[in-house]
Amino acid sequence: MKDHDHGERLGPADRFSASLPASGGWKPGDPVGERQFVTITNGRPFALEGGGSLPEVTVAYETWGELDESGTNAVLVCHALTGDSHAAGDSGPGHPEEGWWDDLIGPGRALDTDRYFVVCNNVLGGCQGTTGPSSIDPGTGRPYGSSFPTVTMRDQVRVQAELGNRLGVKHWSTVIGGSMGGMFALEWALMYPERVRSVIPLATTAAASSLQIAWSAVGRLALVNDPNFNGGEYYEAPDGKGPWMGLAVARQLAQVTYRTGEVFERRFGRELFDPENEFDLWGRFQMESYLDHHGQKLVRRFDANSYLVLNRAMDLHDVGRGRGGIDAALAQMSVPVLTASITSDVLYPPYQQEHLERAIIAGGGDCRRVVIDSPEGHDGFLLEHEKLGVHIAAFLAAAERQGD
Amino acid sequence: MKDHDHGERLGPADRFSASLPASGGWKPGDPVGERQFVTITNGRPFALEGGGSLPEVTVAYETWGELDESGTNAVLVCHALTGDSHAAGDSGPGHPEEGWWDDLIGPGRALDTDRYFVVCNNVLGGCQGTTGPSSIDPGTGRPYGSSFPTVTMRDQVRVQAELGNRLGVKHWSTVIGGSMGGMFALEWALMYPERVRSVIPLATTAAASSLQIAWSAVGRLALVNDPNFNGGEYYEAPDGKGPWMGLAVARQLAQVTYRTGEVFERRFGRELFDPENEFDLWGRFQMESYLDHHGQKLVRRFDANSYLVLNRAMDLHDVGRGRGGIDAALAQMSVPVLTASITSDVLYPPYQQEHLERAIIAGGGDCRRVVIDSPEGHDGFLLEHEKLGVHIAAFLAAAERQGD
Numbered sequence: 047m048k049d050h051d052h053g054e055r056l057g058p059a060d061r062f063s064a065s066l067p068a069s070g071g072w073k074p075g076d077p078v079g080e081r082q083f084v085t086i087t088n089g090r091p092f093a094l095e096g097g098g099s100l101p102e103v104t105v106a107y108e109t110w111g112e113l114d115e116s117g118t119n120a121v122l123v124c125h126a127l128t129g130d131s132h133a134a135g136d137s138g139p140g141h142p143e144e145g146w147w148d149d150l151i152g153p154g155r156a157l158d159t160d161r162y163f164v165v166c167n168n169v170l171g172g173c174q175g176t177t178g179p180s181s182i183d184p185g186t187g188r189p190y191g192s193s194f195p196t197v198t199m200r201d202q203v204r205v206q207a208e209l210g211n212r213l214g215v216k217h218w219s220t221v222i223g224g225s226m227g228g229m230f231a232l233e234w235a236l237m238y239p240e241r242v243r244s245v246i247p248l249a250t251t252a253a254a255s256s257l258q259i260a261w262s263a264v265g266r267l268a269l270v271n272d273p274n275f276n277g278g279e280y281y282e283a284p285d286g287k288g289p290w291m292g293l294a295v296a297r298q299l300a301q302v303t304y305r306t307g308e309v310f311e312r313r314f315g316r317e318l319f320d321p322e323n324e325f326d327l328w329g330r331f332q333m334e335s336y337l338d339h340h341g342q343k344l345v346r347r348f349d350a351n352s353y354l355v356l357n358r359a360m361d362l363h364d365v366g367r368g369r370g371g372i373d374a375a376l377a378q379m380s381v382p383v384l385t386a387s388i389t390s391d392v393l394y395p396p397y398q399q400e401h402l403e404r405a406i407i408a409g410g411g412d413c414r415r416v417v418i419d420s421p422e423g424h425d426g427f428l429l430e431h432e433k434l435g436v437h438i439a440a441f442l443a444a445a446e447r448q449g450d
Numbered sequence: 451m452k453d454h455d456h457g458e459r460l461g462p463a464d465r466f467s468a469s470l471p472a473s474g475g476w477k478p479g480d481p482v483g484e485r486q487f488v489t490i491t492n493g494r495p496f497a498l499e500g501g502g503s504l505p506e507v508t509v510a511y512e513t514w515g516e517l518d519e520s521g522t523n524a525v526l527v528c529h530a531l532t533g534d535s536h537a538a539g540d541s542g543p544g545h546p547e548e549g550w551w552d553d554l555i556g557p558g559r560a561l562d563t564d565r566y567f568v569v570c571n572n573v574l575g576g577c578q579g580t581t582g583p584s585s586i587d588p589g590t591g592r593p594y595g596s597s598f599p600t601v602t603m604r605d606q607v608r609v610q611a612e613l614g615n616r617l618g619v620k621h622w623s624t625v626i627g628g629s630m631g632g633m634f635a636l637e638w639a640l641m642y643p644e645r646v647r648s649v650i651p652l653a654t655t656a657a658a659s660s661l662q663i664a665w666s667a668v669g670r671l672a673l674v675n676d677p678n679f680n681g682g683e684y685y686e687a688p689d690g691k692g693p694w695m696g697l698a699v700a701r702q703l704a705q706v707t708y709r710t711g712e713v714f715e716r717r718f719g720r721e722l723f724d725p726e727n728e729f730d731l732w733g734r735f736q737m738e739s740y741l742d743h744h745g746q747k748l749v750r751r752f753d754a755n756s757y758l759v760l761n762r763a764m765d766l767h768d769v770g771r772g773r774g775g776i777d778a779a780l781a782q783m784s785v786p787v788l789t790a791s792i793t794s795d796v797l798y799p800p801y802q803q804e805h806l807e808r809a810i811i812a813g814g815g816d817c818r819r820v821v822i823d824s825p826e827g828h829d830g831f832l833l834e835h836e837k838l839g840v841h842i843a844a845f846l847a848a849a850e851r852q853g854d
Contacts, residue, residue, distance in 0.1 A: 261706065263702075325500025331660070362728075
């Protein structure tokens with residue numbers, strides 16, 4: 047029986063404005079903001095670890111500070127899953143949000159731009175200027191969409207190495223990142239040990255765990271089940287609709303894993319967002335409104351196919367592949383490593399960084415692990431910049447003294 | 451560029467056989483199995499806590515053992531979200547799986563059917579014989595679908611109370627359940643203290659937490675975003691398709707929260723399910739195949755609208771509503787309570803049962819809490835039947851001695 051007393055029943059209303067583009071990714075013609083671009087392929091196809099190749103790879107990146115004459119004062123900052131090259135700086139045209147590590151990068155900050163030439167690039171497969179599924183395939187003149195090949199961390203790091211060449215970087219003072227960015231840092235130390243003085247992989251893992259794969263897989267299925275996903279070919283949909291809700295749901299799922307029940311309970315408890323609809327099927331708690339907000343925000347600046355490709359790249363992350371297994375790979379690490387655990391991180395739990403530390407030291411390497419006592423969960427690597435900054439600055443200073 | 455080397459790219463293939471019904475719920479004409487039915491409304495509408503009413507409520511239930519003459523040896527077993535009345539017994543026509551608590555119910559078992567008259571009913575809003583969204587609305591002659599009203603734990607418990615009347619139960623020796631079933635047990639103690647000798651709410655909570663609401667909300671959005679959901683009106687879809695993938699994704703999400711990373715890592719690690727497609731976007735790890743299996747299994751026996759309605763009922767669960775808050779409500783508990791925490795439960799963490807214990811005892815009540823040391827996560831309340839059985843049997847024996 048229809049509940050007429052409460053008037054029209056709420057649905058999971060159309061939560062997206064019809065004025066959204068099908069993909070939230072950056073595309074030529076959009077404001078470039080602080081981005082610079084370089085095409086690293088020069089007409090040669092870029093071969094990929096999993097087979098196949100890309101005819102052309104363009105990289106969007108940003109820099110802060112100046113490269114010195116020796117070409118050795120550079121720091122490579124690697125972004126996480128939904129990050130981009132805008133690691134520092136204000137929001138503005140081309141950059142809907144302020145830099146995601148703004149508090150760590152700048153004059154006098156942990157990554158001191160008076161001393162270091164800081165570089166951050168949008169990763170291969172991304173959607174903020176670097177070649178990815180929403181880019182135009184030169185072979186067809188249309189977006190790659192579902193034909194974009196699988197890329198791996200190692201492919202993405204090779205792109206960064208080529209970017210370094212173009213910028214004149216002889217070796218990096220450090221390669222630093224959290225979460226997916228930390229996967230890059232680990233691969234840098236194993237693929238190019240002669241080109242990095244140290245690496246700083248934070249809140250990350252030597253190889254994706256079953257649990258990480260599980261969350262990635264469920265999010266990806268929720269995304270592709272969107273009525274507007276259309277097998278990944280939504281860029282030129284006649285109705286202009288993209289898989290917004292599917293991408294938003296995947297983001298909501300991820301957002302829960304990035305934080306903790308403790309944080310949610312303290313912030314939201316059981317507070318209602320729609321008190322007048324308390325007993326409606328689609329009445330919302332504050333918790334739900336928060337998740338909706340995060341889903342909607344990502345949809346405005348991200349591409350659904352990039353979300354699939356990068357999640358899959360993270361699932362495939364395994365430093366041990368082709369290197370005799372994880373411990374054997376970590377035992378080869380020859381550059382100093384600083385890692386950090388967030389005590390409340392349920393997605394990249396402290397045992398994963400303990401493993402890094404143990405296996406590197408067992409192999410005779412140098413690994414320092416700091417434990418950040420924080421209730422913020424995995425997002426602690428973004429939020430606890432003060433605590434992290436102290437350790438990063440000290441580690442870099444020590445590495446410089448050793449290098450003198 | 452298409453990765454031609456690997457032939458046809460895999461997609462998140464059609465994982466559901468076309469021979470599935472749109473809804474996996476039980477419907478008249480299906481084998482009844484061990485179900486019995488009673489219509490508790492006798493022509494009077496059944497009023498609901500949230501407003502509105504149902505013109506008719508039929509309850510499907512099963513029983514084991516015999517009710518004694520005094521009508522006081524009965525035990526009410528309450529199922530969890532996707533459970534049903536088949537708490538014990540073999541699989542067979544009408545019951546695709548064996549009883550979900552078969553190891554706890556039977557002659558000589560913790561819920562000893564030589565001594566107790568054990569009853570388990572499919573809950574209001576469910577889909578295995580009791581009135582729910584897939585039932586026929588007598589007002590229209592068609593399935594309720596999205597017009598089914600929001601129900602709450604208290605509505606569902608009132609249905610159980612009426613079922614007890616019909617069965618001649620004077621008072622229940624205990625009301626027992628885990629997870630959602632534990633919510634029923636708590637409400638029984640508060641709504642009908644004179645009709646229960648004790649309650650056994652396991653791995654449950656006094657009120658849904660923000661985190662529980664978050665997981666429920668994301669799963670529900672994934673479900674309703676399925677192209678075949680059709681606003682909940684999929685029962686009579688011309689193509690016969692239901693929101694299978696959406697329901698499966700919601701189940702997969704829940705399944706991850708029911709277990710632990712430790713269990714997954716031990717069982718699956720990074721083992722590939724499709725080794726030949728290791729680098730394909732849709733190549734799967736064993737972890738993913740496990741989740742697919744669980745999603746598909748639920749779709750065959752569950753109804754998508756019931757999934758929404760029952761999840762929402764759990765989100766609305768709050769023993770403190772209209773009783774002066776959670777602690778005030780728990781302080782009123784006058785019957786002995788046995789609760790259990792599973793050490794590794796990340797969905798209903800031990801702090802929730804600690805809260806029950808503390809608030810009940812602070813109010814002068816009687817609450818015993820046992821801690822089950824188990825890596826199984828929330829599903830421990832189903833899997834750790836041996837450890838739980840010992841405590842349940844001892845608690846019931848003690849309660850009987852007190853009652854003498």
